[in-house]
Amino acid sequence: xxxxxRPIDIPCDYPRGKKKDFNGDHISKEVGHELSELIRQxxxxxxxxxxxFWLSVLEVLVYKYSGQEQFILGSVVHGRTIGNYxxxxxxxxxxxxxxxxxxxxxxxxxxxxxxxx
Numbered sequence: 001x002x003x004x005x006r007p008i009d010i011p012c013d014y015p016r017g018k019k020k021d022f023n024g025d026h027i028s029k030e031v032g033h034e035l036s037e038l039i040r041q042x043x044x045x046x047x048x049x050x051x052x053f054w055l056s057v058l059e060v061l062v063y064k065y066s067g068q069e070q071f072i073l074g075s076v077v078h079g080r081t082i083g084n085y086x087x088x089x090x091x092x093x094x095x096x097x098x099x100x101x102x103x104x105x106x107x108x109x110x111x112x113x114x115x116x117x
Contacts, residue, residue, distance in 0.1 A: 005072055005099075010065045046109060048116050056115045059100045069102040 031039070043053050055075070062071060077094045106114065 005070060006068070008062060008066050008068060008071050008073075010062070046112065048112055052112065052116045055098070056112045059102060059115070060111075062100070063102045063104070069104070070100060072097050072099050074098070 039053060040050070042048070043050055058073070062073070063069065074095045075098050077096055103111065103114070
């Protein structure tokens, strides 16, 4: 794989307009209690963090929709690391780029263990 990343190209259900905008919609789904417990148990058994589990799920989803084996996604990390800011009002977030290089030859357990590292 090269380190030449291109924007994620996910097919749309309708043609994009000529003018770029960021207006859109979202879909929310809740993971039920039973499935949530199964995920927690899977993570505990395989020594995975819940965050790595969901990032791995997102990686597979983007790969399946786009067919791209490597891409970059941004993630939010906690931003109140300095004691003086702990009692401040406001949103303190840092964004970090996460590089994903999909290896579709791995089984799901090995894939998630690789992502944990």
